Amino acid sequence: MKIDRLVSIVTVLLDKKRISAQELADRFEVSPRTIYRDIDAISRAGIPVYSAPGVGGGFEIMQEYKLDKKVFSADELSAILMGLSSLAGMVRGEELVNALAKVKSFIPADREKEIALKADQICIDLSPWMSNGNIQPYIETIRTALQEHKLLSFEYIAHHGKNTARMIEPYQLVLKSSRWYVQGYCRERKDFRLFRLSRMANLQIQEETFLPRAYQKPVLDFSQRWQEMQTKIKIRVHRSVMDRVLDHCGYENFTADGGEYYIVDFPFIENEYHYDILLSFGSRCECLEPLHIRAEMKRRARSVAAVYED
DSSP states (O other), X not given: OOHHHHHHHHHHHHHSXXXXXXXXXXXXXXXHHHHHHHHHHHHHTTOOEEEEOSTTOEEEEOGGGOOOXXXXXXXXXXXXXXXXXXXXXXXXXXXXXXXXXXXXXXXXGGGHHHHHHHHTTSOOOOSOSSOOTTXXXXXXXHXXXXXXXXXXXXXXXXXXXXXXXXXXXEEEEEEETTEEEEEEEETTTTEEEEEEGGGEEEEEEEEEEOOOOOOOOOOOOOHHHHHHHOEEEEEXXXXXXXXXXXXXXXXXXXXXXXXXXXXXXXXXXXXHHHHXXXXXXXXXXXXXXXXXXXXXXXXXXXHHHHHTOO
């Protein structure tokens, strides 16, 4: 007896006034005898299912037990649909399709257009504009390993291009800032680690299973720590890169400098990531101060130019 089939039968009974055993059997691709056993299990669980004999008969949940479909407001149903739809676009799976179908079954016919309109007012697409073609297959592989508690092996490209072989116990798939990660216990490091899927190669499920240990959730919010580490530097940017600079700081940090340029108080940490951000603006960005960061930008720009010299 499948629990998910029982839940689905209850959902159908809540949605319909009455349905026959044969209709339920056809819908779930089982025999009417199986449906009768399922109905008996549902009744024993405390849900009052009434059986009407004869032509036009069937099963129905007693009216006083009916769940009022207006228990959710239009805004609440729209929010649920938006959330499930955004996940369905990133994570393939029958369970998400079924969840969407079940939520939609709670929408009264006279409110379908209203709720569909509200759900379409916000589009959530978590997929990147361009992505590594391995990501989706890796997600499916990791989900299988999570469900079956099996080890994962892969090659991992860490900082500075260091290539290492890893064997992990997977515990959680994480989507952060349009990038997928897996949190797992690394057998090599003997600790929990967060691995980015785009840096993996040769991902394989092992036959060996593992006994789940006490799980440490990854720390995903570094905003407070980053604010403590950041300092403001002054950069002069051309208006043609203004839209990209706005991805990193608000418009209140911009001061016009003539008709074509802006002086920007730019949040900065002295590491490779932030220097690469400044370099990505090319000749349309100049670091004005502090002087030691300006000097480092000169050195890095010369190093890039040297690559192209004969």
